[in-house]
Amino acid sequence: MNRRKFLIGSGAVIFSLKLSAASGLSGTNPKNDNKGQPESDLKNHYIAIGNYKDDANRVFMFISFDCPYCAQSWQGVGEWALKLPPPFKFVYVPVFGTPRKNVAGTAFYIVRELAPHRLPEFMSQAFSLASSRINNESYIEILYKMGFTKAQVEGAYASQITKRRVERAIKLTNNYRIDVTPSFGIAGRYMTHIDLANGDTRFLTNIVNRLITIEIERTFN
Secondary structure, eight states: OOHHHHTTSHHHHHHHHHHHHSOOOOOOOOOOOOOOOSSGGGTTSSEEOOOOGGGTTEEEEEEOTTOHHHHHHHHHHHHHHTTOOTTOEEEEEEOOSSHHHHHHHHHHHHHHHHOGGGHHHHHHHHHHGGGSOOOTTHHHHHHHHTTOOHHHHHHHHHSHHHHHHHHHHHHHHHHTTOOSSSEEEETTTEEEEGGGGTTOHHHHHHHHHHHHHHHHHHHHO
């Protein structure tokens, strides 16, 4: 299998179409002071964040449930991620930092603990709230609408597993220097987002695909 061509196939097409259908984001352009990037034409369009070996085979999509761009792209990116070859794995990471984000992210991990196969259902409902008047409790109400009992929700909230997952999400957000959503963290080495792609969703697609392909080649060569 030609690893360099892997992400130019059908999965990448899905990703590209979904991203291109989404609107742009506002945000900052972090300065890239890193040298020795894998390909010179990607310079200043991603940030080298180090080498976190525990994340070597992970592709993270950092999301916020009040982010319209995330709402439009998360499903398509998830479909695209099914094409990643083992041992690579795609993971959604909710961003914490404000009261609303904290509640939404915690609710995400409560579902992750109680019924991980229902996470897409939760995410769909949570993103649908972005265009309506909501309060922090709206995300908890989703859990009850999904049929979870108060005892289940409180038990999952109090569990050490949920606490560790929340801590892990916050650590990842810091490691990958996330200040714009959605952002993509790749293989413990790189981060990119729409602003680093000059607001061009197709270019963002290209950046993500190429960075992952570099790591696939590093793994299999």
